Amino acid sequence: MSRELPLRLGAVALALASFAGAAGFVAGNLKNPAAPLQPPVARPVATPSAGPTGRLRVAPAVRATELPAITVTHVS
Amino acid sequence: MDELRFAALGGECELFAVDAEPGRLREAETWIHRMHDRLTRFDAASELSRLNAAAGRWEPVSAELEALLRRALAAWEESGGLVHVAVRPALVAAGYGGDFDLGPTPIAAPPGPLPPLPALLEVRLGAARLATGAGVDLGGIAKGWLADRLVERLGPNSLANLAGDLYARGPGTTGEGWPVGFGGTTVLLRDLGAATSGVTKRRWGAGLHHLIDPRTGRPAAGDLSEVSVLARSGADAEVYAKAALLLGAAAAPAWLAPRSLGWELVPAERAAGTRSVTRS
Numbered sequence: 001m002s003r004e005l006p007l008r009l010g011a012v013a014l015a016l017a018s019f020a021g022a023a024g025f026v027a028g029n030l031k032n033p034a035a036p037l038q039p040p041v042a043r044p045v046a047t048p049s050a051g052p053t054g055r056l057r058v059a060p061a062v063r064a065t066e067l068p069a070i071t072v073t074h075v076s
Numbered sequence: 077m078d079e080l081r082f083a084a085l086g087g088e089c090e091l092f093a094v095d096a097e098p099g100r101l102r103e104a105e106t107w108i109h110r111m112h113d114r115l116t117r118f119d120a121a122s123e124l125s126r127l128n129a130a131a132g133r134w135e136p137v138s139a140e141l142e143a144l145l146r147r148a149l150a151a152w153e154e155s156g157g158l159v160h161v162a163v164r165p166a167l168v169a170a171g172y173g174g175d176f177d178l179g180p181t182p183i184a185a186p187p188g189p190l191p192p193l194p195a196l197l198e199v200r201l202g203a204a205r206l207a208t209g210a211g212v213d214l215g216g217i218a219k220g221w222l223a224d225r226l227v228e229r230l231g232p233n234s235l236a237n238l239a240g241d242l243y244a245r246g247p248g249t250t251g252e253g254w255p256v257g258f259g260g261t262t263v264l265l266r267d268l269g270a271a272t273s274g275v276t277k278r279r280w281g282a283g284l285h286h287l288i289d290p291r292t293g294r295p296a297a298g299d300l301s302e303v304s305v306l307a308r309s310g311a312d313a314e315v316y317a318k319a320a321l322l323l324g325a326a327a328a329p330a331w332l333a334p335r336s337l338g339w340e341l342v343p344a345e346r347a348a349g350t351r352s353v354t355r356s
Contacts, residue, residue, distance in 0.1 A: 071242065072256065073270040
């Protein structure tokens with residue numbers, strides 16, 4: 001009995017210390033909700049958008065231009 | 077910018093390069109002619125014809141043909157069986173047994189639905205084997221794949237358009253991409269491929285054209301006449317365009333959405349007609 005009590009008290013003290021340490025770490029490392037998302041793949045996937053006719057769809061990542069085309073894809 | 081135009085692979089080819097080493101475009105043209113001679117099914121001496129003639133046994137193949145055949149197997153897998161290169165018997169039965177410019181060949185009964193490509197084509201290091209009676213026509217998949225390989229030869233800022241299937245690498249002349257005609261508009265392509273699959277060319281009769289539907293073994297008879305696609309590579313674009321055309325107008329958009337960066341679907345009733353597309 002005399003040897004068990006210190007062991008029990010030690011175990012309880014260790015558990016309490018661990019809990020307190022973890023709580024302190026969490027409190028000191030709160031997530032900033034305003035931080036930018038990383039990596040950028042967390043953004044929604046950009047899917048091709050449809051034109052009014054629905055025949056042509058181009059993803060936002062592909063830019064249109066007023067420049068003349070130097071070549072064109074076609075059936076051969 | 078240097079540019080070069082020439083006929084090969086059944087159409088006009090165009091090469092563009094910024095700051096390319098002198099002679100690089102001519103070297104690329106020579107390479108394309110050499111690859112055409114090796115991959116055509118219309119020359120009995122070509123490497124592809126030798127493979128077709130050796131159906132039933134293992135035949136040595138070059139690294140390029142091996143890579144193309146592996147790409148074809150992957151295309152069959154990712155397209156759910158719609159992109160199928162073992163269509164030569166079906167093409168011959170439909171009357172496309174020789175060079176298109178020489179006219180149609182006798183029509184025979186279609187072979188019926190094609191077996192799965194892996195059942196007809198096996199590839200191992202440096203060799204391939206076709207099942208007895210099977211035959212390969214690499215068609216558009218070769219053009220897209222060759223365009224991807226060609227820009228590696230041309231340099232970091234170049235574009236190769238091989239009879240309609242293309243790959244644009246680098247910032248182009250604009251600094252933001254190469255201006256390419258796509259679906260009636262012009263888009264800037266940078267490290268992207270584009271391809272068009274359709275049934276409006278290479279026709280020799282009512283319902284007779286070069287695009288075989290492996291589900292029937294006959295020329296496709298869907299509700300689309302042309303599909304153009306943007307993708308991460310020329311080979312991908314070609315595979316997606318062909319699969320979408322065979323899927324039809326109702327199913328194609330959902331299939332393309334997670335794969336493609338853009339597409340145009342042209343309904344069959346507008347075959348060979350005027351385009352009037354609207355860009356979003």
